[in-house]
Amino acid sequence: MTGESFEVVVIGGGPAGLSAALNLVRARRRVLVIDSNRPRNAATLKARGFLTRDGIPPLELRRLGRDEVEAYDNGEVAFAQAQSVEFSDAGFHIRAKGVRGSADLDVLAETLVIATGLTETLPDVPSIRAYYGTQLHSCVECDGFEKADAPLALIGETDDLAERALLLTQWSKDLIVFTNQAGTVTADEERTLARLGVQVERRQIDDLTGERGVMTGVRLVDGTEIPRVGGFVRPVWTPSLAFATGLDLDADDDGFLLTDSQGRTSIPGVYAAGESTPPGPQQLIVAAGAGAVVAAAVNRDLIGVATDQDATV
Incomplete structure (x- = not known):
């Protein structure tokens, strides 16, 4: 996939990223989710505490989420590892390396949602x-x-x-x-x-x-x-943000992205959801909720609806 443009590119296909993507495709936005499909909870047999899905395997939860996003004509999911993001006059230029036999990506986005989660050192x-x-x-x-x-x-x-x-x-x-x-x-x-x-x-x-x-x-x-x-x-948790170093986003001392209460980062047009932001409850349902909050902010900002935006912490 080369040269295509999207209103929103979501990097990370866990509960936060897929929840953001689902709400945005339902807001009639053209959305691409880029996901390496290598979640840190892959070894976990059952995800607990997710309403209506208590005990579901985490990989199955992700699959269901992808299917729901792609059920909309304006939603796509690509298996790829994000390599770089650069800002240009045309928007955010995103390059990603295909995984699982998928093609490399070179796309543009009007807005970007970062939901890549964590790497962990046990x-x-x-x-x-x-x-x-x-x-x-x-x-x-x-x-x-x-x-x-x-x-x-x-x-x-x-x-x-x-x-x-x-x-x-x-x-x-x-x-x-x-x-x-x-x-x-x-x-x-x-x-x-x-x-x-x-x-x-x-x-x-x-x-x-x-x-x-x-x-x-x-x-x-x-x-x-x-x-x-x-x-x-x-574990010791580290945000998976190597691809975003060129954006120079504000982060805390541990590298987690600083946002306002709706997920807006220090750079207009860039949002973050889930475990890329400072640690809170680790539950998947919390991450999914954060993704929905970010989706609402993205949609309102694209429309240009005036809101009382919190200052980035």
Whole structure:
């Protein structure tokens, strides 16, 4: 696809991007969704908490969303990895590399919605990916219910680990926080957790243990094995925005795009939805809602309807 122009190009085909696209095609906008189809939750078997879709596989949710967008004559979805975005007198010039046998893209957009989400770096534990998405998860709100009352591990090396542990006590009191030798849980936080029966284990992790794909424990470098049947990890999240560096968008210290309450970024005509913006609840339904909010703003701005726009934070 070369030389075509769209009113809106959405980069990212997760719940945020597809929700934005669906609402925009219904507003009679010509919309292209560019998606690499490599979501970070691909290993997750079931998505939870999405109204009317509780328990649906995340990849199936995305497929249904794509089908709904493409059911409209003015909606298209292309499997491609965005490479660059440049601003010119003709609009936003977007280049993307085709994936899954799809053609490369070189298109123009009057407006751009960024909904590319995150890449994640898991704690440095050799077998962690073997259990990630089945016994181990990153979203407490999404998967806490299924882990209720089980002996759980919370593994991470970030400063918000104690906060996440407190949240997890809603679902299980049998919880051990593994800091993997990182000093991210303060003494005060440890005392607070101890009052709730939560132990903090500061020794370094050697690996996870299990049989036939079922996690059974956490083994420390000194050989101690602590029985655990699953739990949660705290990855380090990084926005997937390499393609947008040429736009010089305002971002926070961690690289998340700063927007107003309707998703407008620091550059007119560029919007952001979902996990490309500063972290909040990780649930897919929250991302979908953010996409709908952004779609309304895009449509109104294209029409030229006067609104009270929040200043970009």
